Amino acid sequence: MNSPQPIHVAIIGGGLCGLALAVALKQRDISFKVYEARSSFTELGAGINIGPNTLEAFRLIDASLGNAYLATAARNPSGKEHVWFDVRLGAAIDGHKDGETITSLMAPPTGSMCIGRDALLQLLAQKAGLLDGPGRVSAAFDKKLTHLEQSASGVTMHFEDGTSEQASAVVACDGIHSAAPAVPQYSEAGVYRAMLPVQELEKVLGHDMARTSQVFPGPKGYLILYPVSDTMMNTGFWVWRRGTWPHREWVLPGRKNKMDDDLRDWGDTVRGIMNLAPNPPFMATHYHAVQPESHWRNRVCLIGDAAHAMPPHAGAGSGQAMEDAYVMAEVFRLVNKIDHTQAEVNAAFSAYEAVRRPRYQSIVETSVESMHTWSDLYDTSITQERLADWTKLAHTRFESIWNHDIGADARNAQAMMREKLKRQTAI
Ligand SMILES: Cc1cc2nc3c(=O)[nH]c(=O)nc-3n(C[C@H](O)[C@H](O)[C@H](O)COP(=O)(O)OP(=O)(O)OC[C@H]3O[C@@H](n4cnc5c(N)ncnc54)[C@H](O)[C@@H]3O)c2cc1C
Incomplete structure (x- = not known):
């Protein structure tokens, strides 16, 4: 047996x-x-x-x-708990103002x-x-x-x-x-990432927005930010980077100069946010x-x-x-x-x-x-x-x-x- x-x-x-x-x-x-x-x-x-x-x-x-x-x-501040992201414009366009809120994506019960x-x-x-x-x-x-x-x-x-x-x-x-x-294949896009203090963000966005998750669609990219604690917001400025990825590493440190080029057509709000990031890395994303x-x-x-x-x-x-x-x-x-x-x-x-x-x-x-x-x-x-x-x-x-x-x-x-x-x- x-x-x-x-x-x-x-x-x-x-x-x-x-x-x-x-x-x-x-x-x-x-x-x-x-x-x-x-x-x-x-x-x-x-x-x-x-x-x-x-x-x-x-x-x-x-x-x-x-x-x-x-x-x-x-989570988002009181009254915004069910908001996944407030969607705001990343630059003025066609009569819309820079930073204008266009919708709130709701995701109850978590937001x-x-x-x-x-x-x-x-x-x-x-x-x-x-x-x-x-x-x-x-x-x-x-x-x-x-x-x-x-x-x-x-x-x-x-x-x-x-x-x-x-x-x-x-x-x-x-x-x-x-x-x-x-x-894994290169997604032809990547992100400048930074953790930003709420205290600093307040100077650009005001009290409530500095604590609320937001996405800013904009010219050839988008910016995302959301709270990871009471005092810090996780920030990612995404851009297309078409073609093949020429580097062996997926993360390149200290890419502020390149980021400033990528921010050229964006409005003051997003530029103000990313200027708080001292010298962020750029991460090329891959997927199956x-x-x-x-x-x-x-x-x-x-x-x-x-x-x-x-x-x-x-x-x-x-x-x-x-x-x-x-x-x-x-x-x-x-x-x-x-x-x-x-x-x-x-x-x-x-x-x-x-x-x-x-x-x-x-x-x-x-x-x-x-x-x-x-x-x-x-x-x-x-x-x-x-x-x-x-x-x-x-x-x-x-x-x-x-x-x-x-x-x-x-x-x-x-x-x-x-x-x-x-x-x-x-x-
Ligand atoms: C920039 C970025 C932002 C993201 N943001 C979000 C988000 O906000 N929300 C969300 O849901 N997802 C997000 N994701 C996706 C999320 O990070 C992944 O889906 C998740 O981490 C996958 O977990 P995993 O355990 O499958 O893989 P991993 O987290 O990669 O874990 C794999 C583990 O296996 C170990 N390992 C590797 N090879 C071997 C081996 N041969 N033998 C033994 N151990 C091994 C590694 O050391 C590691 O500990 C994000 C991804 C990226 C790149």
Whole structure:
């Protein structure tokens, strides 16, 4: 008689997606271990802005995670809590004034919600039980996966430090630089990024606007700013940079001179904001323009940015990673914990992909289109009629991201998985 095969999931990458999956599996009492290439759980960069679907995904992963996020997130000032972004013009045009408000994109119940990336990562690590106590053994650092081998009974993972480990299934959450074959493509756009003190912004925008999330569409680009705390606003000035990206690095430090050129046709409001940024870096964004036929094979599946990195113009990347983590954990719920089969793992990955792929692919497309929405408004004259159409499109586009029944996705995936396993048993 063969010995029982308990399910044990290896999570490659302890970024936002990997740790969200760890929380979700812990909540569902499914054995896992996280392998992270860095020597600690660390997130570089500023804040992560989320909308209603992401908060819902947090709650479904673990209700206490949703509450903890709510308790710490920076939001718009009182009376503006449901505003995702106020949309204002970045330069005077066709009788419209510089800084004129053209619409408010509403996203109840969250509006614009943001916490620092590292704060979110530490919150996830804590909820996954990885920071102290016996749960610490479920995290391994300095473990950069180099390659893996699959067999009928499991997966052997090989790491850069020369060690190997086994798991019954591998979920690769290793981000846009994943060891997986999909190559990220340059999006022909990039961003000058800066964290600006509210105190300084007040001098340019006044008290309320200095604390409120705003987008300024303008000539060949857009500016976005949103609160990451009571005292700091995250700012990004996006521009097209057509053609191929000529540098090896994606981030170029100290680009003030180039930014000043890019700001030439903009109004005083946006110029005043970006002048507060001493010498910002420029980051060229990349994404998965071409997707492989499938994101899973046998006992290995890619999720998060490893599967569907997207340009951040819809603020949706981490939300999709959270939705992935939730649906993945829900299909693993149906895999026998004590003695699983490869057929169960395959049915789980297959059902996960059938449900998730159409959603994340459409959001990759929306994210690409959003750069055009924000940046192409000034390409032709801004009549009242055009502005009305533009506003309607912007509202519809983001609502499809925010208002989605994630719980129904998980139930559909579970139903597909049950059906597949039932058919296999009947054969
Ligand atoms: C400029 C910018 C702004 C953004 N703003 C927002 C926003 O406001 N809201 C939003 O929702 N999204 C935003 N995003 C998208 C968001 O950052 C990503 O979708 C999210 O971080 C993806 O998480 P991940 O865990 O899949 O990947 P990552 O965060 O990239 O994590 C991957 C992890 O895997 C590890 N790793 C890599 N290779 C290996 C290996 N071989 N072995 C072991 N470990 C490995 C890495 O060290 C890392 O810890 C933004 C993105 C950019 C570029």
